[in-house]
Amino acid sequence: MRTISTYTLGCKVNQYDTEAMLEAFERAGYAPVDFGQPSDVCLVNTCTVTGTGDQKSLKTIRRVAREQPGCAIVVCGCLAQREAEQLLAMDGVRLVVGVQRRAEVVELLEQALLDGQPINAVAPLKGAGFENLFVSRHEGKTRATMKLQEGCDRYCAYCIIPTVRGPVRSMALKDVRAEAERLAAAGYRELVLTGIHLASYGRGTDDTLLDAIRAAHDVDGVARVRLGSLEPVVVTEAFARALSEMPGIMRQFHLSLQSGSATVLKRMRRRYTPEEYSKAVGTLRKYMPDCAVTTDVIAGFPGETEAEFEETVEFVRAVRLARIHVFPYSRRKGTVADAMPGHLPEAVKRARARKLIEVGNQLERDYVSSMLGTVQPVLFEQPAGEPGCGLAEGYTGQYIRVRAKADPGDILPVRLASLDGTLALGEVETDTGGRYQ
Ligand code: SF4
Numbered sequence: 001m002r003t004i005s006t007y008t009l010g011c012k013v014n015q016y017d018t019e020a021m022l023e024a025f026e027r028a029g030y031a032p033v034d035f036g037q038p039s040d041v042c043l044v045n046t047c048t049v050t051g052t053g054d055q056k057s058l059k060t061i062r063r064v065a066r067e068q069p070g071c072a073i074v075v076c077g078c079l080a081q082r083e084a085e086q087l088l089a090m091d092g093v094r095l096v097v098g099v100q101r102r103a104e105v106v107e108l109l110e111q112a113l114l115d116g117q118p119i120n121a122v123a124p125l126k127g128a129g130f131e132n133l134f135v136s137r138h139e140g141k142t143r144a145t146m147k148l149q150e151g152c153d154r155y156c157a158y159c160i161i162p163t164v165r166g167p168v169r170s171m172a173l174k175d176v177r178a179e180a181e182r183l184a185a186a187g188y189r190e191l192v193l194t195g196i197h198l199a200s201y202g203r204g205t206d207d208t209l210l211d212a213i214r215a216a217h218d219v220d221g222v223a224r225v226r227l228g229s230l231e232p233v234v235v236t237e238a239f240a241r242a243l244s245e246m247p248g249i250m251r252q253f254h255l256s257l258q259s260g261s262a263t264v265l266k267r268m269r270r271r272y273t274p275e276e277y278s279k280a281v282g283t284l285r286k287y288m289p290d291c292a293v294t295t296d297v298i299a300g301f302p303g304e305t306e307a308e309f310e311e312t313v314e315f316v317r318a319v320r321l322a323r324i325h326v327f328p329y330s331r332r333k334g335t336v337a338d339a340m341p342g343h344l345p346e347a348v349k350r351a352r353a354r355k356l357i358e359v360g361n362q363l364e365r366d367y368v369s370s371m372l373g374t375v376q377p378v379l380f381e382q383p384a385g386e387p388g389c390g391l392a393e394g395y396t397g398q399y400i401r402v403r404a405k406a407d408p409g410d411i412l413p414v415r416l417a418s419l420d421g422t423l424a425l426g427e428v429e430t431d432t433g434g435r436y437q
Contacts, residue, residue, distance in 0.1 A: 004030040005039040007060050010047025012194045012228065014077055016147045018045045020133030021076070021105045028106045041072045041109065046079035048164060050330035054079055058090075065092035074109055076102060081164040084122040098122035099150070099165055100131055125151070125166025132175055136186055142381045142394075142409055143226075144188040146179055147171070148212050149195025156258075157269045157336040158301065158329065161196060168200040173207050176215045184221030189411060190250075190379055191216055194228035209234060210242055217246050223411055224379060224397070226250040229296070232272045232280035244287035250397035251291035252322075253284055258298050260315025261308040268301060269336065274315055281319050290374070292322035292367060292398035299356050300329040300349030303342030309352050313359055322367035322398065324360030328353040368400055368422050375429050378414045380406040393423075402426045 004025045008018040021043055022032060033039050042064045047053035057079045064073055072094040075087045081098030088096050094112045097105055100123040112119040130150055151166045152159075171179075180191060193216060195201060201209040217225045225248050232255055243249045255277065259265050262273050272280075281293050297312060316324060328349040331338055380394035384403050392406045396414075404414050404426040414426035 001031045002029065002041070003033045003037075003039040004041040004043065005033050005035045005037060006043045006045070007035045007064075008045045009053055009057050009060070010045070010049060010078065012145050012192065013147055013150075013196055014045050014047060016135060016145045016194065017077065017099075017102055017133060018043065019137065020135045021045075021102055023135060023137065024103065024106050030106075036067075038068055039071060041074060042068065043074045043076065043105075046075060046077040048077075048079040048082055048160060048332075050327065050332075052330065061087070061090055061093065065090065068092075072109065072113060074105065076105070078161070078164040081122055081125075082160070084120045088118050088120050094118050096120050096122060098125075100125065100128055102133055103131060128166050128169060130169040130171050132171065134179070134182075136182055142188065142379055143190040143192060144183045144186075145192045145194055146176070146183070146216065147195060148176060148193055149198055149201045152197035152200065154197060154200075154271070155269065155336070157267060157340070158298065158332065160332040160335055163334060165196045168197065168203045170195075170201050170203070170205065170207070171212070173211055173215050176212050177219060180216040180219040180222055184219050187409075189222075189409070190224040190226060191222055192226045192228060198228045199231040199234045210239060213243070213249070214246070217248050222248060224248050224250055226397075226399075227253060229254045229256055231256055232277045235280035235283050237283060240283045240287040250399070251288050252294065252397060252399040253291060254294045254296075255280060255284075257295040257316070257321075259301060259304075259308070260297075260312035260319075261304070262311075264301055264304055264308050264312070267303065267337075267340070268298075274311075277315075278319055290371070290398065292400075293319070294323040294325075294399070295321050296325045296327065297356055298327050298329050299352035300344045302329070302337055302340040302344070304329075304344065304352075313356065316356070316359060316363065320367070321360075321363055323364050324356060326353045326356045326360060364422050365419075367398075368419060368424060371396075371398065371400060372416050372419065372424070375413050375415045376400070376402070377411055378402045378404065378406070378426070380404075380408050380410045380412070382408050396424075400424050404428050 046057035073092040074095045076097040080096050084096045095109045108121050148171045151168045152162045376396035378394045380392040384393040385391040390405050393403045402424045413429040416424040416426050418425045
């Protein structure tokens, strides 16, 4: 039997796409093996959001070619969309697919092998529709990712994604429902709704993001729905109130910030001010007081002064964000920011990123500490501790990692009793009348 291994760089959307392509290979009779094991085919799903994404993608392809000279390498994803010819010329690469035509990946590879000629299958993105990729299985047994939306047309100054992922397109509501039903039937208790720019879901149609969230949430057997990255502009009173009325919506909201300085946000071409961001957080807390708001921040955008950087540090503290993903600014050819004056030395960007990471760690400890003593439903995902000790780990709705006596797959009410770093140690509450079973 022919075998396939996969390696994914980048975001949850890429993980979803890899899983869909792997399932297509399995349907065609390929057996999956772990990455690093000898395989007939290796699929590398690349990322180009930062220079590090590019380098790791290229390094992975070179490693496979070096370690497995006979392996047919399939390269797909964002870097493939951007640099198809360069990738096609690399040793071992038989097929390059970008961010479309992934549903045809098996046929394309078999054609390339038959012809003895590598194929560049990168398709132009203008006018592209939403490509339904069916995924029925995910890493782990309890939580599944759904990709509802592709593309972005915001063109933030630093970001290459609109160029490589193309225009906004959305999964039809009936397909959202059908995929949620399929995943619930396969036993997944929690769905994570993602997209390249989820806030744009439904653009150009009559459907809204709220419609899509409701469609997934209302499926029988879906116990929990977690939302991917949002932007402050979608958080209206009506949106927050509607979410608070859906019991299965997890109280963790990722609101992209990128900078807490009004002047930097403007240069970044983001479409909100720090005040509007604070207001969105306030609106979420008004309807869901214990929600966790997490974010992304870029350190060292071109021209960012020490004072502007400090504004960001003060802002994230003042808003009491629960977790921050920090990225040092990465220069991307073809973006508006690349041509801006005032690029900062790497050492300055790294030092600012380090400071923000420290601030973020403290904010995370503060947030998790503030939840001690409360009872939260936890979806247990995997066994923990010594084999046979009966402990398992999972997450609360706010994405606090919890360890307690439970079985993977259970959703149980847990009193958060103490902390080990940011891991909460808890005790299952038995007196709930089965509310969380
Ligand atoms: S919203 Fe901005 S940062 Fe996000 S993908 Fe679109 S262009 Fe990039």
